[in-house]
Amino acid sequence: MGISIEVNVNGEKRHSEVDARLLLVHYLRDTLGLTGTHVGCDTSNCGACTVLVDGKAVKSCTMLAVQANGAEVKTIEGMAENGELHPLQSSFKEAHGLQCGFCTPGMIMTAANLLERNSNPSEEEIRHALEGNFCRCTGYHNIVKAIQLAAQQLT
């Protein structure tokens, strides 16, 4: 036990001593108190736990905290800047892209990775990109619309 790691989380350097078996999602939620990242299935399927690790969407329930040593991690808490919602956040609100909101942080982080790779995705490309993110409420339709809206605002 007690492996020393340094992770840049939402722009802030965090030093911690962690157990090798600590999952990244528990590091974020329990050690750092960043509870915006959710645990849904805990079996690598639902994507509720998605965060960006060095800019790439990753299911944080399927990564060890020690694997993030030296990396930059971005969670939903790091999306807004200077008190202003990120366009993905405001368009989920605008386009009614959420109901209970449980899946939303993961959806937004995956969408951020998609828009970084493809600034003008088609509906089909958005739906393909969300294959690893489950929503039990919305039927996905407004989530797709919200991502399209954010894509327009970001370009």
Next chain:
Amino acid sequence: MIPSSFAYHKPSTVDEAIQMLQDAGEDAKLLAGGHSLIPAMKLRMNSPSALIDLRGISGLRYIRQEGNAIAIGAASTHHDIIDSNLVQSHLAMMVQAGSQIGDIQVRNMGTIGGSIAHADPAADWPACLIAADASIEMKGPNGTRTVAAEDFFLGLYYTALEEGEIITEVKIPIPAPGTKSSYVKFHQPASRFAIVGCAVMMKSSGGTCQSIRVGFTGVSDMAFRDTDLEDAIRGKELSAANVEAASQVAAAGKDILGDHFASTDYRLHLARVFAARAIHAAS
């Protein structure tokens, strides 16, 4: 769900990793993307005493041309591969297969070396590597050796990899001009793994099949090359009737898997249908 405790090591070279694997004892395991291993550890189906994390070895993550082949470092992620210009311009089937592995998050972490070492009978890369006549390079305490992809997969989660060895590279010959490849897949609806996946690498001229290699995944307890199917279409005109007739021998004589997603009969039917589709797509 939390894995049981283990020691964690992070080597920066392959040789260091080989040494650590030896020193850490027989319950030690290599960790690449972790997307097969960590879920299994969380379910306590796997409880290694130590993990040796390959992600710190920069020399295992590359995709480059070497002579007449494309060399892919074992720690290259699925995303690295489908995003590579070199792969895109020569190996359509690798792009088609890679972009159907799991989802964005899985492709960002999972690696080709981890996938073939794990040898899930429903994994996508094995069929492609067999059809592409790839070779797999491994390094261990006794040096380096290379095994052809079609001889690498030996059974359910079982490969030619020996204790103490690390897969370092996958090498794929650049197909001759006029060669086309394709990968088609029938997804398991929840996991996205292949119920049946068929990879075809084919050279045709004037609508006739000159040479062909076919790899299947999902159908049996390991990925395999289907030489009966290759023989049935080679030299023939690629008409709908000929392809349909040839596809009837797909997976002949294999032990076909059956489960609650697809019975043995249905899987065999799918193998035939997807063989025909893959051949047409590579025509």
